[in-house]
Amino acid sequence: MKKFRPQHAIAALVAGFGATFAWAAEKAEPWQLNMTPGVTRTAERAYEMHMIMLWICVAIGIVVFGAMAYSILKFRKSKGAVPDKTFVHSTKLEVIWTAIPTLILVVMAYPATVKVIEAYDTKDHEMTVKIVGQQWLWTYEYVGEGVSFTSRLDRESDRLRQSGAVVDANNPNYLLDVDNRLVLPTDTKIRFILTADDVIHAWWVPALGWKSDAIPGIVNEQWTEIREPGIYRGQCAELCGKDHGFMPIVVEAVPKAEFQARLAAMKSANDDTARTASAIPAVAGPQG
Amino acid sequence: MANMHADTHHADHGHQQTFFQRWFLSTNHKDIGTLYLIFSLVMFLVGGSMALVIRAELFQPGLQLVDPSFFNQMTTMHALVMIFGAVMPAFVGLANWMIPLMVGAPDMALPRMNNWSFWIMPFAFALLLMPLALQAFGIGSGSPAGGWTLYPPLSLQGGSNVAFTIFAIHLMGISSIMGAINIIATILNMRAPGMDLLKMPIFVWTWLITAFLLIAVMPVLAGAVTMLLTDKFFGTSFFNAAGGGDPVLYQHVFWFFGHPEVYIMILPAFGIVSEIIPTFARKPLFGYQAMVYATASIAFLSFIVWAHHMFTVGMPLGAELYFMYATMLIAIPTGVKVFNWVTTMWRGSMTFETPMLFALGFVVMFTIGGFSGLMLAMVPADYQYHDTYFVVAHFHYVLVTGAVFGIMAGVYYWLPKWTGHMYNETLGKVHFWGSTIFVNLLFFPQHFLGLAGMPRRIPDYNVAFADFNMWSSIGGFGFGFMQLLFVFIVWKCARGGVKATDRVWEGAKGLEWTVPSPAPHHTFTKPPVIRDEDLSHGDIAH
Numbered sequence: 001m002k003k004f005r006p007q008h009a010i011a012a013l014v015a016g017f018g019a020t021f022a023w024a025a026e027k028a029e030p031w032q033l034n035m036t037p038g039v040t041r042t043a044e045r046a047y048e049m050h051m052i053m054l055w056i057c058v059a060i061g062i063v064v065f066g067a068m069a070y071s072i073l074k075f076r077k078s079k080g081a082v083p084d085k086t087f088v089h090s091t092k093l094e095v096i097w098t099a100i101p102t103l104i105l106v107v108m109a110y111p112a113t114v115k116v117i118e119a120y121d122t123k124d125h126e127m128t129v130k131i132v133g134q135q136w137l138w139t140y141e142y143v144g145e146g147v148s149f150t151s152r153l154d155r156e157s158d159r160l161r162q163s164g165a166v167v168d169a170n171n172p173n174y175l176l177d178v179d180n181r182l183v184l185p186t187d188t189k190i191r192f193i194l195t196a197d198d199v200i201h202a203w204w205v206p207a208l209g210w211k212s213d214a215i216p217g218i219v220n221e222q223w224t225e226i227r228e229p230g231i232y233r234g235q236c237a238e239l240c241g242k243d244h245g246f247m248p249i250v251v252e253a254v255p256k257a258e259f260q261a262r263l264a265a266m267k268s269a270n271d272d273t274a275r276t277a278s279a280i281p282a283v284a285g286p287q288g
Numbered sequence: 289m290a291n292m293h294a295d296t297h298h299a300d301h302g303h304q305q306t307f308f309q310r311w312f313l314s315t316n317h318k319d320i321g322t323l324y325l326i327f328s329l330v331m332f333l334v335g336g337s338m339a340l341v342i343r344a345e346l347f348q349p350g351l352q353l354v355d356p357s358f359f360n361q362m363t364t365m366h367a368l369v370m371i372f373g374a375v376m377p378a379f380v381g382l383a384n385w386m387i388p389l390m391v392g393a394p395d396m397a398l399p400r401m402n403n404w405s406f407w408i409m410p411f412a413f414a415l416l417l418m419p420l421a422l423q424a425f426g427i428g429s430g431s432p433a434g435g436w437t438l439y440p441p442l443s444l445q446g447g448s449n450v451a452f453t454i455f456a457i458h459l460m461g462i463s464s465i466m467g468a469i470n471i472i473a474t475i476l477n478m479r480a481p482g483m484d485l486l487k488m489p490i491f492v493w494t495w496l497i498t499a500f501l502l503i504a505v506m507p508v509l510a511g512a513v514t515m516l517l518t519d520k521f522f523g524t525s526f527f528n529a530a531g532g533g534d535p536v537l538y539q540h541v542f543w544f545f546g547h548p549e550v551y552i553m554i555l556p557a558f559g560i561v562s563e564i565i566p567t568f569a570r571k572p573l574f575g576y577q578a579m580v581y582a583t584a585s586i587a588f589l590s591f592i593v594w595a596h597h598m599f600t601v602g603m604p605l606g607a608e609l610y611f612m613y614a615t616m617l618i619a620i621p622t623g624v625k626v627f628n629w630v631t632t633m634w635r636g637s638m639t640f641e642t643p644m645l646f647a648l649g650f651v652v653m654f655t656i657g658g659f660s661g662l663m664l665a666m667v668p669a670d671y672q673y674h675d676t677y678f679v680v681a682h683f684h685y686v687l688v689t690g691a692v693f694g695i696m697a698g699v700y701y702w703l704p705k706w707t708g709h710m711y712n713e714t715l716g717k718v719h720f721w722g723s724t725i726f727v728n729l730l731f732f733p734q735h736f737l738g739l740a741g742m743p744r745r746i747p748d749y750n751v752a753f754a755d756f757n758m759w760s761s762i763g764g765f766g767f768g769f770m771q772l773l774f775v776f777i778v779w780k781c782a783r784g785g786v787k788a789t790d791r792v793w794e795g796a797k798g799l800e801w802t803v804p805s806p807a808p809h810h811t812f813t814k815p816p817v818i819r820d821e822d823l824s825h826g827d828i829a830h
Contacts, residue, residue: 028752032740035672042671049669050739057659064626065652071633072648075569076640083571084635094578097627098620105616108666113609115668120605160350161748167350169751174349176750199442200535202600202675206741210671213601215536216441217529220602237675237743239435241442242357245746 026207027176027233030169036206039228039253043209045115052111056104119210122223125191129184133194133201133214133236136243140182143193147266151180153246161246175245176233181252183266185259186226194220199241205234205251213238226253312407315399316809317384320406322706324381325699327409329775331373332692334417336768338366343730343764346757351748359747360433365420367436368453371553372460373413375687378695379556380405380467383495386702387471389800389807390489392480392816397473405466412459419449435745437546438513440527440538444520451521454513461506468502471495480799482818486580487825489798490573493580494559497587501548501555504591509545512538536601543594551590554654554686555583557694558625561647563798564701565629566824568644569636570795575628576825582621582628589618599670608667615665619658626655641793642716646697649724650690657685660735675745678738684731693723696774703778704792708806709785715777722770729763797824 037047075081128143141148154177196214204211236247423430434443515526525531527538566573596615660682733756788805
């Protein structure tokens with residue numbers, strides 16, 4: 001463990017604020033303090049909603065805690081304050097502090113409503129990816145392309161977690177790497193259908209701006225349109241048993257043309273894999 | 289402590305009780321209240337130890353101490369023990385002790401049922417904790433590990449511990465329902481003449497409303513877990529998709545219980561704080577009637593917001609919007625409460641003894657938890673917040689610095705009335721400041737972790753989350769050790785100390801302060817004559 005030095009902590013906090021305003025966070029940064037706007041319109045909406053709420057709450061907090069702090073400093077018995085026992089009821093005040101919060105809620109509800117309606121618009125998608133959660137890996141399928149594969153925790157993370165050692169910054173992708181990444185095209189409206197084989201899982205990549213439960217017997221629908229090429233990391237967000245914490249998700253977003261090439265390569269590789277299907281678990285390494 | 293009490297109360301017994309008769313066969317509301325409070329304290333320490341196992345494992349990235357399945361048992365049991373074993377029994381204990389004293393009743397309306405309500409609890413928790421204990425001897429697969437919400441299908445992957453847990457929940461439910469019936473019967477039938485409903489102390493009001501919530505939702509929980517039981521052991525398919533069932537149905541039924549349950553754990557704390565702030569501001573509670581109506585509104589709204597726990601299960605657009613709007617509405621009555629507390633302080637004459645410190649800490653930190661709750665209500669942002677440490681931070685702010693701080697405020701406030709001694713004020717203040725500093729170190733960084741993308745209920749995490757997790761763990765251990773100081777303070781106060789006056793606090797109002805300290809074993813055997821100036825809300829025109 002590194003020795004704690006205040007100047008490092010301050011530098012790191014400043015860096016954390018920097019990360020906060022970075023356009024695209026591919027994964028969490030040390031000392032990160034805030035949500036990021038991600039790389040999709042949905043993530044941006046979540047970030048905008050979050051910041052609207054944060055600042056409104058800060059403003060209300062300043063008023064309420066300010067009044068409280070003023071009372072605590074001013075109306076103390078030790079300063080000779082005498083209680084005003086007639087000041088115990090005011091219909092006018094009750095009406096004011098019911099009406100003003102109601103107005104504030106309306107101000108919050110408007111952008112929230114617009115954003116939710118936008119998020120539910122799955123029409124005009126260009127491709128569909130099926131995501132199936134299993135204990136404890138993900139299966140992805142490019143629907144209609146005949147390509148499907150599993151994606152699970154990488155071997156190095158698996159080795160480290162079983163070693164019982166303290167993991168340090170030399171392993172920046174600890175628990176965030178997988179054997180097979182989900183490759184997706186940028187600037188393409190992609191529809192996801194999500195379900196699960198055994199228990200409920202939740203598929204979450206913060207940079208895409210949503211999570212969705214993958215539930216056995218139910219098919220959920222989501223969509224994304226990634227703006228920037230990059231590698232975006234996330235993990236299962238619904239408790240799904242002992243290896244819930246070891247079910248990472250890695251999305252590799254590439255330009256459309258490159259995606260087509262990668263998909264073609266996967267198609268031909270898939271033909272090989274089909275012949276040696278029994279070898280897949282051995283390749284990916286044993287789990288738990 | 290028990291013997292000391294017995295000595296104190298010889299005079300008004302009329303006959304000698306043995307230890308067994310007094311503590312096991314008791315029908316006295318004060319003794320049963322004490323039993324509930326001691327039980328709750330023990331469970332608080334048990335549940336706290338589980339939290340420390342969690343925080344110790346999360347101190348650094350990598351798996352050093354426990355394996356993931358035991359970690360999941362700890363998160364599950366920590367929640368069940370804290371909710372059903374620590375917070376709820378503490379409020380029932382306070383209700384037992386204080387409601388008869390506050391409304392001028394000689395005892396609870398149904399004293400024998402009162403005894404039964406309590407004595408179910410140790411057996412329920414023996415059942416709940418047994419799989420954990422048996423595991424230590426190599427028997428069975430340990431406690432349930434699917435989270436306290438027991439979502440199927442995961443919860444059904446457990447072995448026989450599923451049956452232990454479900455029967456324990458049934459027993460707790462029976463206990464809670466009987467306790468609630470008793471409280472309602474006492475408040476509605478046993479008030480001294482002249483103690484009109486709108487003159488009752490606000491703590492009594494909040495408990496009356498809470499008791500109705502309990503009666504309404506504990507049977508719903510019992511139904512939900514019974515369906516789990518039959519799915520697991522009798523081949524039904526309520527929640528089994530392969531048999532035509534629906535796993536999401538469980539979540540709807542569970543949260544129809546679960547959301548009112550959240551208010552069951554906070555409304556009595558609102559009541560306690562509404563007693564304490566006027567006492568130490570030396571000024572009646574501002575907007576008494578508004579406070580009563582706000583409490584009732586919160587209770588009503590709690591029934592129609594349940595699916596805000598489920599924004600990511602794939603509900604239709606209309607449902608998402610409805611549950612978002614309904615949830616936002618809760619901010620209005622909650623805001624009314626906070627504004628009334630602050631205005632109670634305004635133009636008061638405040639002193640800052642330990643109960644007041646905890647009450648003020650409650651108002652500030654509960655409000656912070658309320659802010660994050662309002663943020664969580666917003667569907668577009670909740671797609672990111674849901675199931676992350678942001679949620680963990682939110683509900684610990686409302687439950688630890690909310691409910692638990694409220695309980696501690698109440699204990700310091702009424703302890704001199706119970707024991708006849710003042711607690712050590714210096715140690716009380718050390719306990720408050722230590723707890724406040726550590727609890728914020730514990731939970732505030734968890735907001736950052738959640739926003740940065742750390743999911744909840746994971747035993748291990750990426751190195752980016754290392755620093756704040758370490759802070760959080762240090763805060764957790766600090767907060768835990770501060771509670772040992774609390775145990776010491778209470779123990780010492782029960783053993784002796786400066787003699788407390790009957791009124792105890794200069795600004796205290798209410799019937800409980802008109803009886804001697806310690807409160808005799810039997811009080812108000814004849815209904816008291818109520819003078820409005822004894823009550824903090826005697827004149828409701830104000």
